[in-house]
Amino acid sequence: MSTDTRKFIIKILDKEYPIESNLSQERLLEVSKYLDEKFSELQKVAPMVPVGRLAILACLNIANELYDTKTAFRKKLDDYDANISAVIAVIDEVISD
Numbered sequence: 001m002s003t004d005t006r007k008f009i010i011k012i013l014d015k016e017y018p019i020e021s022n023l024s025q026e027r028l029l030e031v032s033k034y035l036d037e038k039f040s041e042l043q044k045v046a047p048m049v050p051v052g053r054l055a056i057l058a059c060l061n062i063a064n065e066l067y068d069t070k071t072a073f074r075k076k077l078d079d080y081d082a083n084i085s086a087v088i089a090v091i092d093e094v095i096s097d
Contacts, residue, residue, distance in 0.1 A: 012036045013043065013051065038062060 005020045010032035021028055038058045042049070047064070 013039050013054075035062075 005022050006025075007018060007020050008025065009016050009018050010028065011017070012032065013031060023031070024066050026075055035058065039051075039054055042061070046054070048055075049072055079088050
């Protein structure tokens with residue numbers, strides 16, 4: 001990731017926001033599209049909710065997704081560690097015999 005920041009304009013709920021970022025333009029477009037989709041989903045189910053509150057709800061939903069992903073990742077790592085330990089135990093047993 002580059003440390004050079006550039007200016008971009010992203011669009012969320014049909015409103016443009018100027019930002020500075022060190023992300024690539026492609027990555028920033030992907031992320032802003034994802035965020036726009038999250039806002040749009042919330043706005044469909046709660047059309048009268050102000051944008052500021054939608055932002056908090058979107059953040060909570062995205063944080064929940066991240067938490068679930070990190071939890072699943074940690075579980076996979078724990079499973080891999082357990083499998084590696086089991087393989088090492090078998091190898092140790094075979095070597096010591």
